[in-house]
Amino acid sequence: MNPNTLPVIAIGTSRYLDEIKFSLNRQLHLLENEGLKLKMRELPTGKYTFLACNIDSNYLFKKSDPKYTIFKNYIAGVVSDIIIDQWEKTIIYDIICEECYYYNDQEKRKIYQFAQQYSNIKNKLGGFSLYNYRRNQIFYRLSEYLSGSQYLVIDGFIRFRLKEYIHELRRIIDSAVDDFLMEKEYDEFIMLLKCFVGIQEPGLDLLHITLNTNHVFGLYDQNKQNINNEYTGDLFLNRWHAEINQDDLLVSALISIAPRKMIIHCADDYNPKHILKTIQDIFGEQVEICNGCDHWCKQKENDND
Numbered sequence: 001m002n003p004n005t006l007p008v009i010a011i012g013t014s015r016y017l018d019e020i021k022f023s024l025n026r027q028l029h030l031l032e033n034e035g036l037k038l039k040m041r042e043l044p045t046g047k048y049t050f051l052a053c054n055i056d057s058n059y060l061f062k063k064s065d066p067k068y069t070i071f072k073n074y075i076a077g078v079v080s081d082i083i084i085d086q087w088e089k090t091i092i093y094d095i096i097c098e099e100c101y102y103y104n105d106q107e108k109r110k111i112y113q114f115a116q117q118y119s120n121i122k123n124k125l126g127g128f129s130l131y132n133y134r135r136n137q138i139f140y141r142l143s144e145y146l147s148g149s150q151y152l153v154i155d156g157f158i159r160f161r162l163k164e165y166i167h168e169l170r171r172i173i174d175s176a177v178d179d180f181l182m183e184k185e186y187d188e189f190i191m192l193l194k195c196f197v198g199i200q201e202p203g204l205d206l207l208h209i210t211l212n213t214n215h216v217f218g219l220y221d222q223n224k225q226n227i228n229n230e231y232t233g234d235l236f237l238n239r240w241h242a243e244i245n246q247d248d249l250l251v252s253a254l255i256s257i258a259p260r261k262m263i264i265h266c267a268d269d270y271n272p273k274h275i276l277k278t279i280q281d282i283f284g285e286q287v288e289i290c291n292g293c294d295h296w297c298k299q300k301e302n303d304n305d
């Protein structure tokens with residue numbers, strides 16, 4: 001070995017070898033900017049393949065040297081990215097298979113999709129994204145570990161040194177399961193309502209529905225006559241009662257009316273996605289969303305009162 005070569009950091013892995021090598025080479029400029037040159041050797045050893053990484057320098061230095069800190073953090077940064085961008089998917093799916101064994105394969109895949117949405121969230125908590133929090137958590141542990149060891153087996157490091165990170169992934173999966181169950185209950189509820197609508201005799205050929213930003217709806221027949229009281233009665237008059245949900249009241253009215261076709265008119269700049277999705281899920285092609293008309297959509301906010 002060249003006497004002026006820094007001691008090796010050996011990265012052992014059972015998977016994602018090509019991705020690790022690609023990332024190490026892609027970020028070479030971080031070392032080159034400091035006048036350091038990376039050297040890599042691939043060493044297969046049974047289950048694991050090791051990448052022996054070192055840097056050449058024109059003078060001998062030790063781990064206490066700032067340049068070793070640069071080299072160590074360079075390795076830690078690459079491995080952190082690989083864990084969170086590649087390994088994390090496998091970890092999440094393995095935990096789901098282990099803890100959600102009572103779900104079938106299709107349901108597990110659905111839970112996995114919800115978990116992926118959570119794990120990729122860039123939403124900021126206190127000005128800092130949860131994604132970056134997990135990445136920095138891994139980086140800190142790696143940097144700390146490499147300060148005392150030159151040999152890193154990623155599989156074992158994740159299992160034994162990243163318990164807080166794994167706990168965070170379990171929390172993500174718990175949230176994913178909650179979302180899956182809520183969606184399942186919603187789908188079953190929508191299916192029940194669709195069956196009920198299917199056996200109803202149509203009460204109107206055409207129904208106009210107006211929705212405004214005060215969360216108040218209006219129901220009008222094909223002659224543009226208001227029919228709210230006919231189908232909602234006293235509940236509509238007492239719509240501000242705390243126990244009455246306007247969305248539920250509207251859905252109940254629509255099921256009672258069972259129109260052949262309905263056109264929904266929303267006030268300008270108002271897009272109540274939740275109730276629109278629910279109505280479309282129940283009534284399907286019977287629903288038309290108005291693109292903006294002068295008669296219904298341009299009315300004042302209190303016109304539904």
